[in-house]
Amino acid sequence: QKEVEQNSGPLSVPEGAIASLNCTYSDRGSQSFFWYRQYSGKSPELIMFIYSNGDKEDGRFTAQLNKASQYVSLLIRDSQPSDSATYLCAVIRAGGYQKVTFGIGTKLQVIP
Amino acid sequence: GAGVSQTPSNKVTEKGKYVELRCDPISGHTALYWYRQSLGQGPEFLIYFQGTGAADDSGLPNDRFFAVRPEGSVSTLKIQRTERGDSAVYLCASSHGTGYEEQFFGPGTRLTVL
Numbered sequence: 001q002k003e004v005e006q007n008s009g010p011l012s013v014p015e016g017a018i019a020s021l022n023c024t025y026s027d028r029g030s031q032s033f034f035w036y037r038q039y040s041g042k043s044p045e046l047i048m049f050i051y052s053n054g055d056k057e058d059g060r061f062t063a064q065l066n067k068a069s070q071y072v073s074l075l076i077r078d079s080q081p082s083d084s085a086t087y088l089c090a091v092i093r094a095g096g097y098q099k100v101t102f103g104i105g106t107k108l109q110v111i112p
Numbered sequence: 113g114a115g116v117s118q119t120p121s122n123k124v125t126e127k128g129k130y131v132e133l134r135c136d137p138i139s140g141h142t143a144l145y146w147y148r149q150s151l152g153q154g155p156e157f158l159i160y161f162q163g164t165g166a167a168d169d170s171g172l173p174n175d176r177f178f179a180v181r182p183e184g185s186v187s188t189l190k191i192q193r194t195e196r197g198d199s200a201v202y203l204c205a206s207s208h209g210t211g212y213e214e215q216f217f218g219p220g221t222r223l224t225v226l
Binding site: 004008034042043044045046049088090098099100101102103104105 | 143145147152153155156157160162167168170214215216218220
């Protein structure tokens with residue numbers, strides 16, 4: 001079992017729709033959860049981070065964390081073509097200090 | 113100030129050669145990380161520095177890989193006897209080093225081993 005699992009996609013959504021990106025992790029003691037966006041040929045950039053169970057909203061983005069189910073998601077409302085990228089889920093395990101484990105990433109395509 | 117910088121942006125070498133990849137972190141960031149990203153994969157952790165010391169080098173694949181950060185700022189990733197399987201984008205990131213925080217990535221070095 002991979003430490004961080006994501007569906008590689010591609011996930012295609014029409015412009016203006018809600019994109020839902022999902023991630024599961026294997027270490028129940030994981031502490032911190034991040035969503036990075038990576039455009040093709042570019043380096044990752046942080047979109048959201050979440051530490052506590054529940055929802056965290058920032059503009060069009062909402063991160064959701066359910067530690068009991070070991071599940072973290074990212075919702076993108078009013079999706080735009082510029083949101084087309086690969087979204088990487090990343091986790092810091094308990095006792096892992098700054099060591100971040102990334103998932104494979106989900107490729108999102110927003111269709112105009 | 114400026115973001116994380118990495119040099120060279122591209123490196124082509126022959127199998128068996130030695131290469132050095134450089135990372136210049138954001139000024140004031142005490143934590144520095146190296147990752148390797150192959151096509152279609154997420155970044156794979158290699159090593160993490162807190163100041164001058166390697167706090168976690170568990171991701172280095174074998175003893176051909178070594179990294180230093182002698183003055184707590186610039187870091188160099190060194191790969192000996194390169195193999196074709198070492199071809200990847202090598203990413204460097206830095207952070208304040210105060211907790212479970214955002215890491216800022218550099219543009220990466222694309223290494224190609226022929």
